Amino acid sequence: MTAGKAKSFIESEQYHFGAKMRVPVLEITGAKDGPLLVVASAQHGLELNGVAAIEQAYSKIDPLQLTGRIVFLPVMNPLGVWTRRQEFPNDMARYGKPLDVECNMNRLWRADRENVPAWEITELVWERYASQAQAVVDLHGWSSLSMSLVWGNEDNLEMTRSFGLPCFMTVGYAETKGTLSYAAQGAGIRWVTCELASQDLLYRDEVRAGARGIMNILRYLGMLEGRLNLPTLQYEFAEGHAETLLNVPVAGLLVSDYAKGEIVRAGEIAARIVSLDNLDTLHKFAALRDSLLFNIGGAESNHRGRAHAVVFPGQVAGILKQVTREWDNTDSSIKR
Ligand SMILES: [Zn+2]
Known part of the structure; x- marks a missing residue:
């Protein structure tokens, strides 16, 4: 394949709750063969810093300098984003009201078939991209109460740390079932998941931290030349920390x-x-x-x-x- 950038979509085939999903795919093919990195964001509709971080990284990367291929999925859950809610058609379950239908996209990866468009998208993304990746980065955004945090498996500490946030956490095989990272872990694919606080609005420094994290992961994987851009001091939290x-x-x-x-x-x-x-x-x-x-x-x-x-x-x-x-x-x- 020739080096370059390409934009396309993947689309769900079926209607659920009156809607299908069309998910943007931004690809960068490098000049040299190498690993596939998949970067996803906005599985949850209020978590927007990752979308803007991908915008920055995508525009910054020169395909001629890149080894391998990157697939960006910046708006994994367009219906959630457009309706300004975490899940489509509703996010009641997240706030403690039980629902029969799981609508949280990041609980549907490799799950038994569920009657929601989010499930179809996870299947398509998994088959076409994520299952073939050497590494997966999943960008989220929790509330402004907390610091931003990136985490990954203990045996992948260096990649987790190389994302370059001041705080990172290492975990064993304990990720929640149905998440992209859980699916990646089960398939032997390296992963990090990141929470870039906060929701609803874009926070300039968090957007920059997300873009820097993507560029750092590319350098860590040998897909781009150059030194990692890390904060002077980083705090590690191991699983079970007090x-x-x-x-x-x-x-x-x-x-x-x-x-x-x-x-x-x-x-x-x-x-x-x-x-x-x-x-x-x-x-x-x-x-x-x-x-x-x-x-x-x-x-x-x-x-x-x-x-x-x-x-x-x-x-x-x-x-x-x-x-x-x-x-x-x-x-x-x-x-x-
Ligand atoms: Zn999230």
């Missing part, structure tokens, strides 16, 4: 001297709940051990996890994570 949920015991205003991503030393106060009547401190969340403040803000249940500083008992006001390992990248290199 995590403290800041469970709210009393209603009030959540205040903290720390920003997401900062280290809270053992015994220090990660956050407090202050009375909205007299500004007295009603509760202190002390760190039990040196931890990274990964998540802060009281999530409203059933409301897309929107952060809010007014918190109520029963909510989780934040998450402290114990760092398994710190990686200083000032003088280290990543093995392929």
Whole structure:
């Protein structure tokens, strides 16, 4: 095949809930034969940073410099994206209301046939592209409460780390069934899954981090020349790392001297709940051990996890994570 870029679609054949799906495919064929990398985003309709990250990476990559082939699937779930919801035709199950039909695209990979268009798309993408890939990158976006995070298998630590986010996590064979990464894992395909916070809107730095991650993975796989672009310091969280949920015991205003991503030393106060009547401190969340403040803000249940500083008992006001390992990248290199 000649080197170049090409745009096309894959389409579901059947109507479900009155709709079919047409999914854009952006391909880059390199000048030299090599691995196939598949990069997917927006399996969930509110998670848009990955779409823009792919736009940046796609325009940046010169096919003549590329070894192998890249298949980008930037809008995996066009009906979700266009209807501004995570799943089509509805995302009730995600918010705790049971449904007979699983509509979450990222629970349908290699699943028994389900009567939703998302399932058909996962089958087509799997047969045509993902099952033949050497590596798969799946871009998501969780709420603004949390830091962005990339994770992958323990035996694929270097690729996970090379994506280049400040926080990464390594897991064993524990990924949720029906996800793209679970399917890839079962087929012996290397994978990373990434959450680029947050939803609904594009966040410039997250978009850039996603694009940088794609370029880094290409370099890591030897598909592009050049050095990895990594943050000076990276935090690794191994499976089973200690995590403290800041469970709210009393209603009030959540205040903290720390920003997401900062280290809270053992015994220090990660956050407090202050009375909205007299500004007295009603509760202190002390760190039990040196931890990274990964998540802060009281999530409203059933409301897309929107952060809010007014918190109520029963909510989780934040998450402290114990760092398994710190990686200083000032003088280290990543093995392929
Ligand atoms: Zn997602």
